[in-house]
Amino acid sequence: MIVRNLKDARNSSRRVVAQNWESTRLLLKNDGMGFSFHITTIYAGTLTEMCYQNHLESVYCISGHGMVETLDDAKQYPITPGTIYILDRHDKHVLRADTEMELACVFNPPLNGREVHDAVGAYPLEAETVE
Numbered sequence: 001m002i003v004r005n006l007k008d009a010r011n012s013s014r015r016v017v018a019q020n021w022e023s024t025r026l027l028l029k030n031d032g033m034g035f036s037f038h039i040t041t042i043y044a045g046t047l048t049e050m051c052y053q054n055h056l057e058s059v060y061c062i063s064g065h066g067m068v069e070t071l072d073d074a075k076q077y078p079i080t081p082g083t084i085y086i087l088d089r090h091d092k093h094v095l096r097a098d099t100e101m102e103l104a105c106v107f108n109p110p111l112n113g114r115e116v117h118d119a120v121g122a123y124p125l126e127a128e129t130v131e
């Protein structure tokens, strides 16, 4: 069994800080589970465009609120605590955080550890691994 604590993980290389968000990757590829699990904080007032071409992602809102829009059909979905959005089609999307948002995110295939978004808002398939 693997047991980890968010507070401890935030004080380690599992915490990755980007411009609009930070994310603590509690479970990664090298754990061998076939998915990764992250607690992500989206900073208040930000707009983040993403398109996970190489991954599927589920995003569950723990706290805060905002809006996610799928860009191919311009559909908007309010995100509040208890809502999950599931990017089952590698959907190009934009997330607007009206307040700081805390999200639980699952990626398949799992992230390696230190990935940040590339120019289209995707992660590469291969990246540095957390030791």
Ligand SMILES: CC(=O)NCC[C@H](N)C(=O)O
Pocket (backbone or CB within 6 Å): 021, 023, 024, 038, 039, 040, 050, 057, 059, 095, 103, 105
């Ligand atoms: C909602 C979202 O995808 N935010 C970007 C960070 C990502 N969740 C991650 O954990 O790397």
